[in-house]
Amino acid sequence: MDLTLIGQLVLNGLITGVQLAVLGLGMSLILNVAQRFHFAYSLTITLAAFVAALLGQAGVPGPVAAIAGVVAAAVLGGLIELVLYRPLARRSGEAALLPIFVTALGLAIGGQSLIQFVWAREATSIAFELVPVTIIALPFGLRMTTFDLTALIVFGLVAAAGVVALRYTRFGQIVRGVRVNPSMAKVVGIRPESVFVAIFVVASAGSGLYGVFAAARYSATPSMGYDPMFSAFVIAFLAGATAPGLRVVIVGLTLGIVQVVSALVIPSNLTNIVIFGLLFVYLLLKGSGVIRLTPVMAARS
Amino acid sequence: MSVISKAGRRTLTGFVAGVAIFALAACASGGDTTPAATSTSDVEGDVIAFSGADTENLGGDLTIPVGLDVALSGQGAYFGDVMVKGAQLAADQIKAAGGPTFELSVKDHKSGDAQAGVQTTREFSQEGVHMALYSYIAVLGSALQPIEQYKILSLDGGGGTQEFAKGMPYFYGTRALPPNDTFVGTAKYIAEAMPDIKKVAIIIGDTGAENTADSVAKATDELEANGIELVDTEIVTYGGTDFSSAVNKIVATDAQMVISVQYGTDGGYFLKQLRAAGSDLPVIGVEFIPDVADIAGSAADGFMFSLDYFDATNPSNQWAKYMVDTAKEAYPDLTVDFYFANYYQDMFKLWTTVQRTLKAGGDVNSGEDLLKAFESNLTFASVYGGTPEDLSGEESIDADSHSLETREMGVFVYKNGEISRLATYGIGGTDFSLTN
Structure with a gap:
C-alpha cells in the first residue's frame, strides 16, 4: 500500500470535508430550525458561482468577485424565505412541508434553467480564478496548492466561527430556543420568522462561499449545485435533528475524508455512492435499534 | 362543492407553481438559432458543386x-444549440440553391433522457417526419425501436452508432466512433512520435459497464500491438468535475503518459487537476472543444487529442472553407466545431437522398423509399478530407455496421490557443502519417 497516496487522499478528503462541513452546517439549520426542505440550496450555490465568475471575467479581482457572489447568495436565500416559503408556510399551516418542498424543487430546476439561458448559452461553463495557483510541497511527498490552502483556512475559520456562534453567542441561544420550542420563544419576545430569515441569509452565504470556491476549483456550470446540495442533506440527516454545530462539522469532515479515501478500493466514479451508502447504513442501524439515542438526545427529540 | 380539499388545493398550487417555473425556464432555454444573415451570393453554384447535387432533381x-x-x-444544451445552427445553415443554403424547403422540427431530449427520446420520435411520426438527425446515439438507444417502427431515416453525427446501435434499421452513425476508432491512431502516434513511452494510464468516463470495458479492451489491444503497456485504468464519472482521486492514483503509478477518454468539459477539469497535482505527464484525449481550454487554462497547453476533428482554422477542402466562411457570416460568435460540421453536412446527405428518391420515381414522404435511396450509395461528399484544391472530401458508411467506414481523422495538439495537426489517419488506422 502506497502510504504517500493514502496520505494525499486523506489530505484531499480533509479539504473536501471542511467545505462540506460548512455546507452541512447551513443545511442543518435550515432543515432543523426553519423546518424547510430547501432543495433550492443548489440555486444559491450556483448563483454565487456565476456572479463571481462573471465579475471575474469582467476584470473584478477574484476575492472581490467572490465576496459579491457570497452576498448575492445570501440575498437570494433571504428573499426565498421571505417571499416564497414564509407566505406558503402561513397559508399551509402544519401541512406546509410538501408545498414548500415542491416549490423548492421547482425553484431549483427553474433557477438552473434560467441561469443556463441567461449566462451559459454560448459556453457550458465559466472559469474563475480566485487566487493564483501554485503547488506547495509538503513533508512525506505530500502536496497541496495555494488554492487548497486558502480553502482549508477560509472554510476552517467559517466552520469554527459557526460552531462557536451557535454554542456561545446570543444568536446561537436564540436559534437553539426556536428549534426546541418556537411557541415558547415567541412568549419571551423572539420572532421565529425573523430567526428563519437570518438562518437563510447565513446558510445561503455559506453555500455561496462553497459555490465560489467550486467555481474556482472547477468552473461555474448551471448544474453544479446538485451534488453538494445532496451531500449537505446527508450531513444534516446523519448529524441528527438536534445536533450541535460541532457534530455537524465532524460529520462533514468525516464524510469528505471517507468519500475521497474510498477511491483506494472502489472506482472513482462510485465514490459519491459512499455518501448515500453511509446514510442508508445509518438509517438501517437506527431503525433496527443497533444505534440508540442517549436519554438526553431522546428527550430532546 | 370542490372534490379537492383545502390542503390538497394548497399542495396542488405549490406543485403547479413549481412546474410552471420549470416549464417557463425550460422553454426559454431553447436559444435563438436563427442565422444573423445567410449569404446567398453564388450559393446556388457553390453548394450544388460541393455536394455533387443532381441538378435535374x-x-x-x-x-x-x-x-x-x-x-x-x-x-x-450548448452542443444542441450548435447542432441546430449547423443544420439550419445547411437548410438555408439548400433552399437558396434551389433545393427543397427543409422545415426543421427541433425537439429537446434533455441531454440524453431516454423517455424524451421515445416521446420526440413519436412526435416526429405524428408530424409526418421521415428523415431526422439525432444525437446521443439516438438518445442512448431509446429511439432506435420507434425509429424503425415509424420508418424514419435517421443520422447521428453527434454520438455515431457506438457498439450497441450498429446495424440498426433506419439508423446510421455519421461520426467516427469515439473512443474505439481513435485508439489505433493514438497508439500508432505514441509508438512513432514518442518511442520512449512504454507505459500509459487511461482515465475513462463511465458510459455503462459493458461499453467502458469494451473500450478499455480495445485500447489495451491497440497499445499492446504497438509495444505499450496499460498500467492503470481509472473509471470516472461521465460528466463529472472532480477527478482528484483518480489523478492521485495515476500520479502514484509509473505511467509515462495518460490517455483521457473523456468528453465535453470533463477533459478540461482533468487537465486542470492533473497539473495542480504537480504532474507533467503528457495527455492525449479523444475529444476537444473550446471549453476545455477555457476551464483548464494554461494546463491545456500541450493537450493532444485524436479523433475526426474538424479543423476550422485549416479547412481541408473548398466546401469546408465555404462552410466555415458562411457560418461565421451567419453566426458571428460561433466557434465552428465538428458538431456543427457534422449536422451541416448531414443535411446535405438528406438532400442527396431526396434527389436520388426523385430520380428513382420514389415518394419523398415514404420512409422505405428514402431508405432505399440512401442505401443505394453510402458514399457522400464531405467537408472532411481532400485537399485545398478539391471541391470536397469524401466519406462512406459501412452497409453492415451503419457506422462510418472512411473519414479523415487525426492527432492534434492545442498550444497557446492554437491547434495544429500532428498526424493523419483513417478509420482502422489506415494511411497513418506523421505531419512534418
Whole structure:
C-alpha cells in the first residue's frame, strides 16, 4: 500500500470535508430550525458561482468577485424565505412541508434553467480564478496548492466561527430556543420568522462561499449545485435533528475524508455512492435499534 | 362543492407553481438559432458543386419536414444549440440553391433522457417526419425501436452508432466512433512520435459497464500491438468535475503518459487537476472543444487529442472553407466545431437522398423509399478530407455496421490557443502519417 497516496487522499478528503462541513452546517439549520426542505440550496450555490465568475471575467479581482457572489447568495436565500416559503408556510399551516418542498424543487430546476439561458448559452461553463495557483510541497511527498490552502483556512475559520456562534453567542441561544420550542420563544419576545430569515441569509452565504470556491476549483456550470446540495442533506440527516454545530462539522469532515479515501478500493466514479451508502447504513442501524439515542438526545427529540 | 380539499388545493398550487417555473425556464432555454444573415451570393453554384447535387432533381418545389432531436436543455444544451445552427445553415443554403424547403422540427431530449427520446420520435411520426438527425446515439438507444417502427431515416453525427446501435434499421452513425476508432491512431502516434513511452494510464468516463470495458479492451489491444503497456485504468464519472482521486492514483503509478477518454468539459477539469497535482505527464484525449481550454487554462497547453476533428482554422477542402466562411457570416460568435460540421453536412446527405428518391420515381414522404435511396450509395461528399484544391472530401458508411467506414481523422495538439495537426489517419488506422 502506497502510504504517500493514502496520505494525499486523506489530505484531499480533509479539504473536501471542511467545505462540506460548512455546507452541512447551513443545511442543518435550515432543515432543523426553519423546518424547510430547501432543495433550492443548489440555486444559491450556483448563483454565487456565476456572479463571481462573471465579475471575474469582467476584470473584478477574484476575492472581490467572490465576496459579491457570497452576498448575492445570501440575498437570494433571504428573499426565498421571505417571499416564497414564509407566505406558503402561513397559508399551509402544519401541512406546509410538501408545498414548500415542491416549490423548492421547482425553484431549483427553474433557477438552473434560467441561469443556463441567461449566462451559459454560448459556453457550458465559466472559469474563475480566485487566487493564483501554485503547488506547495509538503513533508512525506505530500502536496497541496495555494488554492487548497486558502480553502482549508477560509472554510476552517467559517466552520469554527459557526460552531462557536451557535454554542456561545446570543444568536446561537436564540436559534437553539426556536428549534426546541418556537411557541415558547415567541412568549419571551423572539420572532421565529425573523430567526428563519437570518438562518437563510447565513446558510445561503455559506453555500455561496462553497459555490465560489467550486467555481474556482472547477468552473461555474448551471448544474453544479446538485451534488453538494445532496451531500449537505446527508450531513444534516446523519448529524441528527438536534445536533450541535460541532457534530455537524465532524460529520462533514468525516464524510469528505471517507468519500475521497474510498477511491483506494472502489472506482472513482462510485465514490459519491459512499455518501448515500453511509446514510442508508445509518438509517438501517437506527431503525433496527443497533444505534440508540442517549436519554438526553431522546428527550430532546 | 370542490372534490379537492383545502390542503390538497394548497399542495396542488405549490406543485403547479413549481412546474410552471420549470416549464417557463425550460422553454426559454431553447436559444435563438436563427442565422444573423445567410449569404446567398453564388450559393446556388457553390453548394450544388460541393455536394455533387443532381441538378435535374433538386426538389425545389417540395417542403419536407426534418426532425432534429438534440439536447436543448441540461448539460449538453450548448452542443444542441450548435447542432441546430449547423443544420439550419445547411437548410438555408439548400433552399437558396434551389433545393427543397427543409422545415426543421427541433425537439429537446434533455441531454440524453431516454423517455424524451421515445416521446420526440413519436412526435416526429405524428408530424409526418421521415428523415431526422439525432444525437446521443439516438438518445442512448431509446429511439432506435420507434425509429424503425415509424420508418424514419435517421443520422447521428453527434454520438455515431457506438457498439450497441450498429446495424440498426433506419439508423446510421455519421461520426467516427469515439473512443474505439481513435485508439489505433493514438497508439500508432505514441509508438512513432514518442518511442520512449512504454507505459500509459487511461482515465475513462463511465458510459455503462459493458461499453467502458469494451473500450478499455480495445485500447489495451491497440497499445499492446504497438509495444505499450496499460498500467492503470481509472473509471470516472461521465460528466463529472472532480477527478482528484483518480489523478492521485495515476500520479502514484509509473505511467509515462495518460490517455483521457473523456468528453465535453470533463477533459478540461482533468487537465486542470492533473497539473495542480504537480504532474507533467503528457495527455492525449479523444475529444476537444473550446471549453476545455477555457476551464483548464494554461494546463491545456500541450493537450493532444485524436479523433475526426474538424479543423476550422485549416479547412481541408473548398466546401469546408465555404462552410466555415458562411457560418461565421451567419453566426458571428460561433466557434465552428465538428458538431456543427457534422449536422451541416448531414443535411446535405438528406438532400442527396431526396434527389436520388426523385430520380428513382420514389415518394419523398415514404420512409422505405428514402431508405432505399440512401442505401443505394453510402458514399457522400464531405467537408472532411481532400485537399485545398478539391471541391470536397469524401466519406462512406459501412452497409453492415451503419457506422462510418472512411473519414479523415487525426492527432492534434492545442498550444497557446492554437491547434495544429500532428498526424493523419483513417478509420482502422489506415494511411497513418506523421505531419512534418
